[in-house]
Amino acid sequence: MKPDYKNWVPGGMRKSLIAVSIVLLILLVIFLIAAPLPSLATNIVVDVILLIAFVVCAWFAHWCVIATRAFDWNAADSLARRIIEGIAFYVNVPDGGTCLDVGCGSGALTIAVAKRNPHARVMGVDRWGKEYASFNKEVCEKNAQAEGVTNVTFQQGDATKLPFADETFDAVTSNYVYHNVAGANKQELLLETLRTLKKGGTFAIHDLMTQHHYGDMKSFVKKLRDMGYQEVRLIPTGSDFIMSDREEKKYMLSGSTLLVGKK
Numbered sequence: 001m002k003p004d005y006k007n008w009v010p011g012g013m014r015k016s017l018i019a020v021s022i023v024l025l026i027l028l029v030i031f032l033i034a035a036p037l038p039s040l041a042t043n044i045v046v047d048v049i050l051l052i053a054f055v056v057c058a059w060f061a062h063w064c065v066i067a068t069r070a071f072d073w074n075a076a077d078s079l080a081r082r083i084i085e086g087i088a089f090y091v092n093v094p095d096g097g098t099c100l101d102v103g104c105g106s107g108a109l110t111i112a113v114a115k116r117n118p119h120a121r122v123m124g125v126d127r128w129g130k131e132y133a134s135f136n137k138e139v140c141e142k143n144a145q146a147e148g149v150t151n152v153t154f155q156q157g158d159a160t161k162l163p164f165a166d167e168t169f170d171a172v173t174s175n176y177v178y179h180n181v182a183g184a185n186k187q188e189l190l191l192e193t194l195r196t197l198k199k200g201g202t203f204a205i206h207d208l209m210t211q212h213h214y215g216d217m218k219s220f221v222k223k224l225r226d227m228g229y230q231e232v233r234l235i236p237t238g239s240d241f242i243m244s245d246r247e248e249k250k251y252m253l254s255g256s257t258l259l260v261g262k263k
Ligand SMILES: C[S@@+](CC[C@H](N)C(=O)[O-])C[C@H]1O[C@@H](n2cnc3c(N)ncnc32)[C@H](O)[C@@H]1O
Pocket: 008, 084, 102, 103, 104, 105, 106, 107, 108, 109, 125, 126, 127, 128, 129, 132, 135, 157, 158, 159, 160, 174, 175, 176, 177, 180, 181
C-alpha cells in the first residue's frame, strides 16, 4: 500500500474553476454568434464581461492544474515533499518526548517528523473542515500505516484554541496552516501553539509569513526573545533554500518562512 497525501490545492476548487471556465466559454460563444440581446451595444457589453470572466477563471483553473502537479507528493522532485522534509529536518524531539503538528492535513509532516524521531511520539491535530475536504483523520491513519509508522496519533483540534494544557509537548511544528485561518490574528495563533510547548522545547513553524498575513514578524521575534525564548530565527525558505524564488512566486508561496527557536 502506498501513502496518499492528497494535494494542497483542493480538488473541488480545481474542478469548479474548470467547470465555470467551460460554462463561461460556451456562453461567450453563444453571445458572439447569436447576439441574443435586443441592442448591439448591450451584446458587446455582455461579450466583454463574459470574456474577462472567462480569462480570469481559465487563468486560475490553469494555475490550479500546474500547482496540483507541483504539489503532487509522488512527482519527481515534488515541491510538497521537499518542503515537508525541509521542515522535518528542523524538528528534533528528545527520545521518549512528544511533538505536536498543528493543522496536519493528510499527515505528511506528522509522519515525516515521526520517521526522523522514531523514539518520540508525534500527534497531528486538524480542524478537517470543508475547504480541504480530502484531508481527514482516516486518511492520516492510513498514510501512517502505509509508511509503517506507529509512533503517531491524530485527533480533531482547532489551532485557535488547542485542546491541550500549557507546556504539554517537547516540540511543536506546523506547515502552511495559520494563513488559512480567516479573521484570526496570526501572531496570536503562533502564541497559542507555543503555549502548549514545554519550557526548553523547540519549535519549527512554516507559513506564508508576509506582512499582510502576519504583520511585523521581526518585532514578534523580539517579543519572543524578551519573553525568554532562545535562538529564535526567521528562515526564508525560498531563494533556493527549500524552493527557488521562481517556484515561490509561481505557486503563490511568497513569504514562505520558518520560525524556529527554543522556549
Ligand atoms: C495547506 S493545508 C496543510 C496541511 C499540512 N500541514 C501539510 O503540510 O500537508 C492547511 C491545513 O490547515 C488546516 N486548518 C485550517 N484552519 C485550521 C484551524 N483553525 N485549526 C486546525 N487546522 C486548520 C486545514 O484543515 C488543512 O488541513
